[in-house]
Amino acid sequence: xxxxxxxxxxxxxxxxxxxxxxxxxxxxxxxxxxxxxxxxxxxxxxxxxxxxxxxxxxxxxxxxxxxxxxxxxxxxxxxxxxxxxxxxxxxxxxxxxxxxxxxxxxxxxxxxxxxxxxxxxxxxxxxxxxxxxxxxxxxxxxxxxxxxxxxxxxxxxxxxxxxxxxxxxxxxxxxxxxxxxxxxxxxxxxxxxxxxxxxxxxxxxxxxxxxxxxxxxxxxxxxxxxxxxxxxxxxxxxxxxxxxxxxxxxxxxxxxxxxxxxxxxxxxxxxxxxxxxxxxxxxxxxxxxxxxxxxxxxxxxxxxxxxxxxxxxxxxxxxxxxxxxxxxxxxxxxxxxxxxxxxxxxxxxxxxxxxxxxxxxxxxxxxxxxxxxxxxxxxxxxxxxxxxxxxxxxxxxxxxxxxxxxxxxxxxxxxxxxxxxxxxxxxxxxxxxxxxxxxxxxxxxxxxxxxxxxxxxxxxxxxxxxxxxxxxxxxxxxxxxxxxxx
Amino acid sequence: xxxxxxxxxxxxxxxxxxxxxxxxxxxxxxxxxxxxxxxxxxxxxxxxxxxxxxxxxxxxxxxxxxxxxxxxxxxxxxxxxxxxxxxxxxxxxxxxxxxxxxxxxxxxxxxxxxxxxxxxxxxxxxxxxxxxxxxxxxxxxxxxxxxxxxxxxxxxxxxxxxxxxxxxxxxxxxxxxxxxxxxxxxxxxxxxxxxxxxxxxxxxxxxxxxxxxxxxxxxxxxxxxxxxxxxxxxxxxxxxxxxxxxxxxxxxxxxxxxxxxxxxxxxxxxxxxxxxxxxxxxxxxxxxxxxxxxxxxxxxxxxxxxxxxxxxxxxxxxxxxxxxxxxxxxxxxxxxxxxxxxxxxxxxxxxxxxxxxxxxxxxxxxxxxxxxxxxxxxxxxxxxxxxxxxxxxxxxxxxxxxxxxxxxxxxxxxxxxxxxxxxxxxxxxxxxxxxxxxxxxxxxxxxxxxxxxxxxxxxxxxxxxxxxxxxxxxxxxxxxxxxxxxxxxxxxxxxxxxxxxxxxx
Numbered sequence: 001x002x003x004x005x006x007x008x009x010x011x012x013x014x015x016x017x018x019x020x021x022x023x024x025x026x027x028x029x030x031x032x033x034x035x036x037x038x039x040x041x042x043x044x045x046x047x048x049x050x051x052x053x054x055x056x057x058x059x060x061x062x063x064x065x066x067x068x069x070x071x072x073x074x075x076x077x078x079x080x081x082x083x084x085x086x087x088x089x090x091x092x093x094x095x096x097x098x099x100x101x102x103x104x105x106x107x108x109x110x111x112x113x114x115x116x117x118x119x120x121x122x123x124x125x126x127x128x129x130x131x132x133x134x135x136x137x138x139x140x141x142x143x144x145x146x147x148x149x150x151x152x153x154x155x156x157x158x159x160x161x162x163x164x165x166x167x168x169x170x171x172x173x174x175x176x177x178x179x180x181x182x183x184x185x186x187x188x189x190x191x192x193x194x195x196x197x198x199x200x201x202x203x204x205x206x207x208x209x210x211x212x213x214x215x216x217x218x219x220x221x222x223x224x225x226x227x228x229x230x231x232x233x234x235x236x237x238x239x240x241x242x243x244x245x246x247x248x249x250x251x252x253x254x255x256x257x258x259x260x261x262x263x264x265x266x267x268x269x270x271x272x273x274x275x276x277x278x279x280x281x282x283x284x285x286x287x288x289x290x291x292x293x294x295x296x297x298x299x300x301x302x303x304x305x306x307x308x309x310x311x312x313x314x315x316x317x318x319x320x321x322x323x324x325x326x327x328x329x330x331x332x333x334x335x336x337x338x339x340x341x342x343x344x345x346x347x348x349x350x351x352x353x354x355x356x357x358x359x360x361x362x363x364x365x366x367x368x369x370x371x372x373x374x375x376x377x378x379x380x381x382x383x384x385x386x387x388x389x390x391x392x393x394x395x396x397x398x399x400x401x402x403x404x405x406x407x408x409x410x411x412x413x414x415x416x417x418x419x420x421x422x423x424x425x426x427x428x429x430x431x432x433x434x435x436x437x438x439x440x441x442x443x444x445x446x447x448x449x450x451x452x453x454x455x456x457x458x459x460x461x462x463x464x465x466x467x468x469x470x471x472x473x474x475x476x477x478x479x480x481x482x483x484x485x486x
Numbered sequence: 487x488x489x490x491x492x493x494x495x496x497x498x499x500x501x502x503x504x505x506x507x508x509x510x511x512x513x514x515x516x517x518x519x520x521x522x523x524x525x526x527x528x529x530x531x532x533x534x535x536x537x538x539x540x541x542x543x544x545x546x547x548x549x550x551x552x553x554x555x556x557x558x559x560x561x562x563x564x565x566x567x568x569x570x571x572x573x574x575x576x577x578x579x580x581x582x583x584x585x586x587x588x589x590x591x592x593x594x595x596x597x598x599x600x601x602x603x604x605x606x607x608x609x610x611x612x613x614x615x616x617x618x619x620x621x622x623x624x625x626x627x628x629x630x631x632x633x634x635x636x637x638x639x640x641x642x643x644x645x646x647x648x649x650x651x652x653x654x655x656x657x658x659x660x661x662x663x664x665x666x667x668x669x670x671x672x673x674x675x676x677x678x679x680x681x682x683x684x685x686x687x688x689x690x691x692x693x694x695x696x697x698x699x700x701x702x703x704x705x706x707x708x709x710x711x712x713x714x715x716x717x718x719x720x721x722x723x724x725x726x727x728x729x730x731x732x733x734x735x736x737x738x739x740x741x742x743x744x745x746x747x748x749x750x751x752x753x754x755x756x757x758x759x760x761x762x763x764x765x766x767x768x769x770x771x772x773x774x775x776x777x778x779x780x781x782x783x784x785x786x787x788x789x790x791x792x793x794x795x796x797x798x799x800x801x802x803x804x805x806x807x808x809x810x811x812x813x814x815x816x817x818x819x820x821x822x823x824x825x826x827x828x829x830x831x832x833x834x835x836x837x838x839x840x841x842x843x844x845x846x847x848x849x850x851x852x853x854x855x856x857x858x859x860x861x862x863x864x865x866x867x868x869x870x871x872x873x874x875x876x877x878x879x880x881x882x883x884x885x886x887x888x889x890x891x892x893x894x895x896x897x898x899x900x901x902x903x904x905x906x907x908x909x910x911x912x913x914x915x916x917x918x919x920x921x922x923x924x925x926x927x928x929x930x931x932x933x934x935x936x937x938x939x940x941x942x943x944x945x946x947x948x949x950x951x952x953x954x955x956x957x958x959x960x961x962x963x964x965x966x967x968x969x970x971x972x973x974x975x976x977x978x979x980x981x982x983x984x985x986x987x988x989x990x991x
Contacts (some may be wrong), residue, residue: 133580137572138662168677169659176668177659183666195571195590210575319558321567326559329579329837448553460885 099349135195360384582825604945735846762831864987909963
């Protein structure tokens with residue numbers, strides 16, 4: 001989740017993690033101030049395992065996106081209720097491996113950056129894969145919901161004679177616009193962010209529609225129910241029964257366009273995910289650069305990248321920008337998967353991804369949506385950060401981190417259990433202080449506690465780097481050439 | 487300005503007590519001692535200061551935020567980071583972009599919380615009327631508009647059709663999908679953008695007395711494709727480049743008396759430096775108050791600054807500014823759906839407070855290389871050249887129960903928050919409350935050296951014209967002319983040292 005705007009990566013280092021760097025001299029070496037005797041071979045194992053899990057989880061993401069494409073193609077050709085349900089099911093399954101990959105964000109890895117260099121801005125495909133909030137009104141019809149006043153007070157008296165009807169202009173309705181990959185590619189224009197109209201959530205919106213109440217009512221601020229989006233299957237009908245929600249179109253053109261949009265969006269999703277997966281494949285440039293370390297210092301720098309991704313996702317991104325804002329704003333749009341009501345899985349899977357990174361384990365994904373990972377063909381059981389801590393004798397730290405992970409797991413499982421009952425996240429956040437929101441609050445607290453433990457790993461292993469990695473020494477200024485920047 | 491002792495920050499000895507001696511004494515001490523940088527001065531934001539880390543950012547939470555406050559910080563950050571979307575959408579917490587706007591989110595222009603991206607030479611028009619593929623309109627900076635004189639509350643008189651700011655984007659489908667096949671067919675639907683601004687850079691050499699030259703560039707604006715008819719013939723324009731957001735909360739907590747003390751509007755001490763407090767309209771208290779934020783000190787508080795940016799830059803109405811960014815003449819703008827909630831606001835009071843809390847609580851990074859000999863030497867030269875007369879180094883913040891982490895902090899922002907006439911070269915003739923067309927607020931220098939670490943197309947000064955700190959210094963004129971001249975006669979190593987010192991802040 002989160003959008004990718006031009007040039008402003010969401011590198012939010014956790015405050016505590018950042019604080020740890022200042023404690024370190026960054027002198028490196030096998031035996032340094034921390035008293036830890038690093039082991040280059042074992043550090044290499046940590047990096048290899050981390051890369052193995054990335055490749056496995058992105059591979060499963062590609063596979064499940066391909067299954068989603070098959071289901072969408074079947075549905076578009078034959079828009080029956082059964083095929084509609086199957087397509088939605090395939091979307092939910094596709095989220096299962098992808099959610100576990102988000103721990104690879106925030107570290108200039110292939111998802112965020114194609115040249116693995118954050119300093120020139122991020123240009124990776126994340127913004128086209130999982131960006132949010134969706135510009136749903138730009139894609140298809142929307143119901144105004146609790147938005148008041150389509151027209152502003154006093155407009156009529158300020159009319160200057162030009163009377164334009166308020167157009168219901170969106171891509172589906174505007175039939176002169178060609179629906180193709182170029183249309184939905186975020187990278188087409190360099191200088192501006194665009195409304196998000198590609199990726200998982202665009203597909204989600206086209207499959208589910210807005211998350212109205214079961215009776216079709218749009219007042220979702222005070223009386224949200226536990227149903228997800230209610231898009232009728234007739235929105236894809238290939239004959240004159242084609243609808244746009246409550247509106248009967250009379251001819252199938254708009255429904256055909258919706259089908260096209262789904263197919264274009266899923267094809268692009270597969271292409272984007274494939275490019276990320278390939279960056280982690282054996283022999284790929286990124287993987288080679290990440291796993292080839294000649295000395296302990298280089299290995300520590302790579303380990304720091306892992307920790308930065310984990311810590312950033314923990315505190316700033318998941319606990320703060322994904323959960324706290326939804327809770328404090330009672331903002332349904334701040335739910336990650338707001339159309340499908342699948343946000344409980346997003347939280348679980350993001351947190352699980354962090355745990356995977358720490359433990360060096362990837363269990364596969366859940367294709368039956370019952371909460372357990374049954375697809376284990378790509379599973380990885382490798383040498384984790386936990387193993388390294390244990391081998392270094394840092395068992396106390398290892399136990400503390402594990403305990404924090406376990407606490408988070410308990411808490412996000414409670415969110416999941418609630419959502420599988422009658423308390424999806426959008427219902428829970430209506431009363432941030434209420435009992436039902438308890439697991440949300442607990443998870444935020446435990447994620448923040450975990451970030452402290454991640455910072456402790458950075459401190460204990462002395463992987464912090466000094467700020468002069470990015471800020472050149474003042475003495476590097478060319479004092480003979482005043483126009484040269486230093 | 488009132489000549490006073492200026493804390494040569496790099497020399498101020500560690501203990502607070504050492505700074506408590508008489509001013510003259512301390513000045514002498516500072517001159518005599520071999521300097522070692524004060525502990526406090528390595529942490530410009532006091533206890534809020536954070537280490538820079540491997541991925542520099544100017545949107546980190548203050549180091550001394552507790553867990554609960556940190557959660558609020560990140561919630562506010564989400565609102566500042568994630569793009570607003572076109573109304574209507576299902577719920578109202580996220581929609582309301584535009585109908586005309588400059589950017590979708592705060593951080594689109596304040597990149598990583600830092601300064602905006604300067605218009606690149608290749609992205610500027612070459613003068614060809616039809617434009618070229620490289621001819622990109624200005625989006626990262628904005629263009630202010632106004633007519634001469636002062637409006638009802640002392641503020642600028644807006645262009646009658648376009649208001650006080652050119653919004654080059656709109657929520658219309660044809661604009662959102664511009665460049666895509668078929669999008670032009672819908673040009674007559676929805677609100678058009680107000681127009682496109684292009685910058686053409688003109689370079690002229692500055693020659694130091696020692697013969698070295700530096701190319702200084704200045705912008706010429708060109709407006710094309712106006713969406714709502716011509717501009718008023720008297721309308722003046724000025725480019726405004728997004729400044730860094732870090733440390734604004736600490737500046738808000740500086741006592742006004744500490745700012746007033748440095749003001750000398752009539753230049754009674756005849757040092758050629760006046761220093762004036764802008765008095766600006768506060769829409770909340772409905773009174774004139776001292777301005778502190780904005781490039782011309784035209785906003786009275788972080789809250790009003792944030793709300794003004796929400797309205798002007800993103801088209802988001804709020805409890806502070808409940809209107810849309812449309813003038814009465816822009817009917818197609820006024821007719822577009824709003825994202826208003828039941829209270830008539832696109833951002834609610836609760837969420838506005840989160841954004842303000844986030845903005846107030848951004849950490850100022852620790853200094854880099856404060857003990858490097860070149861930096862230490864540059865600090866002394868900075869003071870000798872009189873830079874610190876306006877770039878006032880040090881304050882102690884007041885206290886605010888809502889912001890305990892910002893209260894009673896020793897801070898080192900290097901600004902007097904006052905208006906100074908910076909000469910004709912930087913002037914654009916736009917008045918803003920008491921600020922004349924050539925007066926600008928002294929920019930804080932903390933984090934100035936990090937501009938390039940946020941993104942590589944750095945732009946300094948109010949319109950992003952300066953590509954380096956050195957260029958920014960050389961643009962100083964008017965009241966700052968004497969300091970600029972003292973800088974320019976220094977040996978090249980000394981000039982570099984001053985730049986190194988500023989970069990270290």
